Amino acid sequence: MIEFHRVSKHYARNAAALSDIDLRIDKGELVFLSGPSGAGKSTLLRMIAAMERPTSGTVTVNGQDIGKLKPSGLPWLRRNLGLIFQPHSLLTDRSVLANVMLPLMVTGTPRADAEKRARAALDKVGLLGHAASEPLALSGGEQQRVAIARAIVNRPQIILADEPTANLDRASANRVMSALKAFHGVGVTCLIATHDESMLRDAPRVIYLERGRLVDFPAEEMNAEVTA
């Protein structure tokens, strides 16, 4: 479970990137995070991963106050998280398979086991046939699915994806989103930030941010309701 309690974030000399956020995301939920550019979506995601600290308030992940996490606690947190952030930073001089094996190799998983699990992860995103390719030989959407495979190879409980369909054509975007939804289908908590309104249709839960604050509806809808 992820909880934000009265969380604000001020970057030096900037207006608040997040203001007084109260939020609870239960285990296994699929939640979309929407709102205009600069609304604070990335900041919110980065806080869950302890890549940013709140200026005030608390963020807890599975009961652990992230603000109080010592550096020695970071591996615990990151093991529970699959991060799909832009840019996806695939290593271009290694094969797709090697890229997906990397998170397992750095935590000391034996090579044969790592390879087996990486192949299973690639299979889940429909790219097993590209295991031996170099990332640059793949399309943008395929590269993004490799990044998803790399993020889930450690079997995280929570996936955080920041604009996973940015710069993709509709068909590739749909495939990326289907891959993410499949993980939600097996009980993984998924939090996905997106500008892409079409992804929000049929979404079980959408959280809108505007200028660092949670709003119940996007402004256009509120205006439409007011003028209706």
Ligand SMILES: Nc1ncnc2c1ncn2[C@@H]1O[C@H](COP(=O)(O)OP(=O)(O)OP(=O)(O)O)[C@@H](O)[C@H]1O
């Ligand atoms: N490292 C940083 N230093 C200073 N200001 C920052 C930093 N990161 C974000 N900001 C500012 O905080 C605010 C929120 O940014 P954030 O990237 O979280 O928004 P976003 O909703 O993810 O935007 P986008 O959709 O464009 O990615 C913006 O005003 C941004 O300029």
